[in-house]
Amino acid sequence: MTVTPERTRVRWDYSPAPESADHVRLRDAYGVFVGGEFADPRSGASAPTVNPATEEPLADVAVAGPEDIAHAIATARAAQEKWAALPGLERGKYLFRIARLMQERARELAVVETMDGGKPIRESRDIDIPLAAAHFFSYAGWADKLSYGLAGRGAQPLGVVAQIVPWNFPLLMAAWKLAPALACGNAAILKPAETTPLTALLLAEICQEAELPPGVVSILTGDGATGAGLVRAEGIDKVAFTGSTAVGKDIQAALAGRDVGLTLELGGKSANIVFEDAALDQAVEGIVQGIFFNQGHVCCAGSRLLVQESVAEAVEAKLWERMQKLRLGDPLDKNTDVGAVNSGEQLERIETLVAAGEEEGATRRTISCDIPERGHWFAPTMFTAVSPVHRIAVEEIFGPVVSLLTFRTQAEAIEKANNSKYGLAAGIWTDKGGRAFEVASALQAGVVWQNTYNHFDPTAAFGGYKESGFGREGGAAGLRPYVRVR
Amino acid sequence: MRTVRRLPHVDRVAIEERAATLAKRSIKAEAKQQGIRLAVSMLDLTTLEGADTPGKVRQLAAKAVCPAPHRPEVPSCAAVCVYPALVSTAREAVDGTGVQVASVSTAFPAGQSSLAVRLEETREAVAAGADEIDMVISRQAYLAGDDARVVDEIVQVREACGDAHLKVILETAELPSYDHVRHASTIAMEAGADFIKTSTGKAKLGATPGVVLVMLEAIRDYTQRTGRVVGMKPAGGVSTSKQALHMLVLVKETLGDDWLTPERFRIGASSVLNDLLMQYEKGHSGRYGRAEDFSKE
């Protein structure tokens, strides 16, 4: 038999697969949402929110000032008593309505989230929005079961809670904050991040559709000054903040001497630990998921890759090969893996730290890909020859940059992993269950993923140790920050 | 006492998650049309029934040679795949067209005959004109932990193939775990397989995305380590265009663009061809199709 000549090789590429945005209707301008209605901000100020992939403005949103804050607090206070007095089941039913409305409007929310923040549509569509709806659904069910979640003790809501959320998971973080607060009978004032206000404003519309009693939820968009003002305002009973450690410390200091509850969910430099006996191909996938998911704009990102030295070469080679298959580009394209960096400021921060890494002597490898002309982009990057003392191994980069360090023994891995002021998350890759649990017990991290990474669920408590913050979100633990237990 | 085997580690949850994520790749427009043509060119158009006759095989072969007469840019399939008794008919039907003749052998699908019989069957099929032999590993040996026997049989069948290429069917549905799929893939390659293949198509499950991904990863490591290229063939369970294109995505994103060729990747199927042609037509006409517009053999 003759061997057939090789057929012509075809280069098969994916065609553009844009998610359509023409069913999305955004207003030209949004006011503040207080007392169940949108209104022009009393501050008189507004600012555009911009699509970071195209640098085009999407809408104008209010920049709330001190008068808006005071007004929101008063309105919330007035509504909170009746809200808390409702039977738990009835409160829960409002939250169930919100969850269902989020599911009905899922596609619109996903497209807006991507346009406003820059993350790939595949992530907004498959992760952010479904989890946000699920969070409301889950906490809806707690509203009439609080005593079961609080060890049978009677609980009172705190009152009016101020909640500040970041730009990396705008709607999801809003859900993580609002759902438990409302389930427990509090009224909430939410301040979305400056660069990503839109899905919170759509959530306000959903609250209207659900006929949530006016005043129970307020949305005050604005900038850093708005958040700072909210935290320092009179009449709030609690602050919940997710964002940078620096601002978190600032808030904690600002609340000194005041009887205001506080929970913080801050930064991280989480260790993703790969042992010799791990399923290596899956570990590599988990590394990618850990640091390139959402462009690395994740507080619990696995940004420090700790690999057992005996498999470091293999992991590095596989990781590099895998990174080159990441598709960077238009966030609205369904095949995009890596979207836009959220803002010019964030891009600058990433570039500064990456430059520091190169200066410090680490070896940088960045995948080559077509970078769009407009917008903010950073291509997935790996650093090797990294020492624990390097800035790129210590400071949170909050971008698609992974630093690879090695270790020899389990004890060394644990020591290195814990050697950080942060303590948010960690990953452990091993085939041995006993090792997974032993290392998990030893890590100073609030979330430990074993043979996986970046999985979230409304029932699974999430939060940090040390300077990654305190307080938990998710599960019964997520109720406790929002009640006073008798 | 036989040495107890050490299995490689594969994480089931992670593998299935990865395979599912890759199913979300959106293949539209020109990419879809091109992908469909590519998939057609990779088909081993198969008939393996007790009721197969020369007439049936000739009709199948004609379809494999020219699947879409009114769309000349749609290529021939890679091969026809038949039982040994029908190899000479198939050979005659495809001679000169570039379409290969693949024959199953080794007491397909169960493999429960003596080695002597299985080798003789292989030699007969090759003599009758088979370009490729699809053998089954002895699950009897594998599940009893006798890896040495599994490997030895593959080596002997490879020898009996002569110039014909050997595809080794693992029958993944009968293997206990993904760890075993990876392990069996590796020992089959070390024993000289030219292709590793998921299934006979006769078991309950065929080529699931998870199994295909595990085997592609096994090939990646083996080829990297030894420099020898081994091909992959999913069979059974690929009945829609969507599934076929998903297979191409798995190959592209695991092994790379170099592997998107019938020399290195085949799909063992029959009914998927008409679905591919139907989707191809829709790509041209914009209309959702119907079965009657495509010939059935």
Next chain:
Amino acid sequence: MTPARVAVRKTYKLYVRGAFARSESGRHDPVLDHGSRHVANIARASRKDVRDAVKAARKAQAGWAGKTAYNRGQVLYRAAEALESRSAELAQQAVDLRGAAPAAARDEVAAAVDVLVHYAGWTDKLAAVLGGVNPVAAPFLSFSMPEPTGVVGVVAPEEPELLGLIGALAPALAAGNTVVAICSERWPLAGLDLGEVLAVSDVPAGVVNLLAGRRAELAPALGAHRDLNAIVDAAGDAELGAELDRLAAETVKRVLRIREAGDAREDSLRRLEALTELKTAWHPIGA
């Protein structure tokens, strides 16, 4: 003058395996209202129907238990949505059939919807409340988690026919069990209508099976079935209760007795726990 429109009257069938079927026995029973007026016929279930229903429930159980708790919660919530959408009709039916006072009838249906909402919110919380990590005095990770007991039989009370039935089967479903239920004998229509509500609520076929007929015939048949894991006795009949207890002893079935139809929400944890099994597992902590 146009003649009066002839109404299309409803056939009431059993709800088994996700479909509506007559009894395999072909028998029927007339349904009389509170004034002994004939209102409808229902299919009168037989022991063989009980057998088929249990078979269907067993077949569906692994799939239902295998769904995420979130998914089960969504299905129960959807059932609440569907029931709410028919609340006016079902309330009116109680007035016409049983002679209930309109306000009380409306309250009963509303309460039934609220029971479904309440249990929809339990599905993803049961593990946290009933289970947990056990701090054993040895280097092991030990955890206990609740699992569904399996196939649950339900004998509903005569009244309130809708609320009583839902209060008995919602806990079973929320915990991941599948159900074979015997509806109120005197007022069976609401129970059979519940089949329609469930059929539009993404409840997989076989997860809930609803039978109507003679309780004295069906309840012992159900209680004696060896492939039932638990029986929920909401019938409120001491003699029947004792018989069900005796039958349960043959295969060590779990028995949940419900005496008060009205406190399905207050009594929820007791009902849920009775229909779960707690599994404790241990794994070494050590590399």
